[in-house]
Amino acid sequence: MCKNAADVRWDNMMIWLRSHGAKTTDFAVECRKTPSSGYGLFAGRSCLPGKLLFSIPAKAMMNVMTLKPHYPSETVEALTGIQLVCMHLFLWRPRGDSEDSEDPLFGPYISTLPREFDGHPLTWIVQSKHQNTTCQDDHPLRWLPPSVLSALDRLHCRFTDDWYKVHSVMIQPPMSAKVKERTADVNNVKAMMDFLWAWLNVNTRCIYYRLKFSKSDSDNFTLCPVLDFANHSSHMSNMRTGPTNADIWNSAPVLSIGEGLRFFACDDTRIREDDEIMLAYGRHANKTLFVEYGFVDGLQEVGTRVCGEVDVQDILEESIYLDQRRSCAIKDLLVAEGYWGDFVLFSTQDSAQVSWPLIAALRLHHLMGTATGIGNDVQLWQDVIAGRRERISDDNERSCRESLLHVCEIVIGRAQRVLEMITGQSLEQQYVRSLWVEELFVARATKESIYAGDAF
Numbered sequence: 001m002c003k004n005a006a007d008v009r010w011d012n013m014m015i016w017l018r019s020h021g022a023k024t025t026d027f028a029v030e031c032r033k034t035p036s037s038g039y040g041l042f043a044g045r046s047c048l049p050g051k052l053l054f055s056i057p058a059k060a061m062m063n064v065m066t067l068k069p070h071y072p073s074e075t076v077e078a079l080t081g082i083q084l085v086c087m088h089l090f091l092w093r094p095r096g097d098s099e100d101s102e103d104p105l106f107g108p109y110i111s112t113l114p115r116e117f118d119g120h121p122l123t124w125i126v127q128s129k130h131q132n133t134t135c136q137d138d139h140p141l142r143w144l145p146p147s148v149l150s151a152l153d154r155l156h157c158r159f160t161d162d163w164y165k166v167h168s169v170m171i172q173p174p175m176s177a178k179v180k181e182r183t184a185d186v187n188n189v190k191a192m193m194d195f196l197w198a199w200l201n202v203n204t205r206c207i208y209y210r211l212k213f214s215k216s217d218s219d220n221f222t223l224c225p226v227l228d229f230a231n232h233s234s235h236m237s238n239m240r241t242g243p244t245n246a247d248i249w250n251s252a253p254v255l256s257i258g259e260g261l262r263f264f265a266c267d268d269t270r271i272r273e274d275d276e277i278m279l280a281y282g283r284h285a286n287k288t289l290f291v292e293y294g295f296v297d298g299l300q301e302v303g304t305r306v307c308g309e310v311d312v313q314d315i316l317e318e319s320i321y322l323d324q325r326r327s328c329a330i331k332d333l334l335v336a337e338g339y340w341g342d343f344v345l346f347s348t349q350d351s352a353q354v355s356w357p358l359i360a361a362l363r364l365h366h367l368m369g370t371a372t373g374i375g376n377d378v379q380l381w382q383d384v385i386a387g388r389r390e391r392i393s394d395d396n397e398r399s400c401r402e403s404l405l406h407v408c409e410i411v412i413g414r415a416q417r418v419l420e421m422i423t424g425q426s427l428e429q430q431y432v433r434s435l436w437v438e439e440l441f442v443a444r445a446t447k448e449s450i451y452a453g454d455a456f
Contacts, residue, residue, distance in 0.1 A: 081219035089198035147311035
C-alpha cells in the first residue's frame with residue numbers, strides 16, 4: 001500500500017532523527033491520522049506508568065542555541081530567540097503543499113509542520129487588516145466577545161512587531177546578501193503571510209526548555225520534533241516531560257544546547273497500545289486557548305460552575321469610568337500603582353472569584369466618587385492594597401459588590417443576546433458559541449458568589 005505524504009515525511013524525520021543520535025527504534029509512539037484533530041501521537045505499544053515514551057537529542061531541537069552558529073553574530077544579537085526561530089522557519093518554508101523544506105539543518109522536521117493556519121483567529125485578523133478583506137456578517141470575527149477581540153489585537157501587535165523587526169534585519173547586511181529571494185517589502189502580503197505561518201508554528205508549538213542561567217529568560221524555549229504531534233487535553237493528559245539537569249540544579253545547562261528532552265507516561269497512568277498520547281498545554285480559559293492556539297476546550301461544568309474567565313475591562317471603562325470627571329486621574333493612579341488592567345471574573349469547579357486589580361479599581365472608584373481632586377482619602381485605598389488595612393469601609397465594600405453585580409448583569413445580558421443569534425453549525429461558529437457560553441457561566445457563578453457573601 002502506498003504511503004501518503006504525511007507518512008513519508010514522518011519516516012523521513014525518523015531517519016533524520018537517527019542521524020542526530022535519536023534511538024527511534026525505542027520510541028513507543030507513532031504518528032497517525034485522528035478523526036477530528038488532523039494528526040496525533042499514538043502509543044505503538046503498551047507502556048507502564050512512568051515508562052519512557054521517547055527522547056529527542058538536543059541538536060535535533062530548534063531553538064536560539066542550535067540556530068545561533070548558523071547566522072551572523074550581528075543578526076543573532078539583534079533578534080530575540082523567538083524572532084530568530086521565526087526567521088529561520090520563514091526562510092525555509094516549503095514552497096508548495098507537495099514540496100518539502102530544503103533547509104539543510106532541519107528540513108525533514110520543518111516538512112512535518114502544519115502547512116497552513118487558515119482556521120487560526122490571528123490569520124483572520126491579519127487578512128482583514130493587511131489584505132483589505134471585508135468580513136461578512138457571518139464571519140467569526142464579527143461575533144467574538146470583546147475580551148477575545150482585545151486579546152487578539154494584542155497578539156496581532158506581537159506578531160507585527162516581530163515581523164517588522166525580522167524584516168529590518170533581513171534587508172540589512174550581512175543578512176541581505178543571503179536572503180534576497182524572500183525579502184520583499186515589509187508590507188508585501190505574501191511575505192507577511194509566510195512569516196505568519198512561521199510565527200504561528202512557533203507560538204503554538206514551542207515548549208519551555210532551560211537554556212539560560214535565568215529560569216525566566218525569554219529564550220528558554222524550543223521546538224521539539226515528535227512532541228508537536230501530541231494534541232491537547234486539559235483533563236486527559238497521559239504524558240509528562242522529564243526534568244533536565246538544568247531544571248534540577250536550577251542553572252544553565254553544561255552544554256550550551258542543553259541535553260535534550262525525555263518524555264514519559266504519567267506516573268499514575270498506564271498507556272495501552274493505540275491510546276492517543278495527550279499533552280496539557282496548561283490550565284487555560286477558552287479565551288486563551290482560542291487566541292493563542294486556535295481551538296477551545298469542551299466546557300467543564302459542575303452544576304452551574306465552569307472553569308473559565310471573563311476580562312471585563314471594556315465594561316469597566318464604558319460603564320463606570322466613562323462619565324466620571326475624575327476618571328483620568330483615577331486611571332493614572334491605578335497605572336502608577338500597577339493596578340490598571342487584568343480586570344477579570346473567573347471561576348473554577350469550586351468557586352468564583354474576582355481579580356485583585358478589579359477589586360482595587362472598584363474600591364478606588366467608589367472612594368473618590370465625583371470629587372474634583374484627589375485628597376488624603378487616597379491613603380485609605382493605598383493602605384488596603386498594601387495590606388495595612390482590610391477594607392476602606394463597609395459602605396465602600398457594599399458599593400463595590402453592587403458594581404460587580406452590575407458588571408455580571410452586563411456580561412450575562414450580552415452573552416444571552418449573541419447566543420440567540422448564533423445559529424450556524426460550522427466549527428468556527430461552535431468555537432464562538434463556546435466562548436460566549438463560558439462568559440455567561442462565569443458571570444452567573446460570580447453573581448451567585450456575590451449573593452452568597454463570599455469573600456473576594
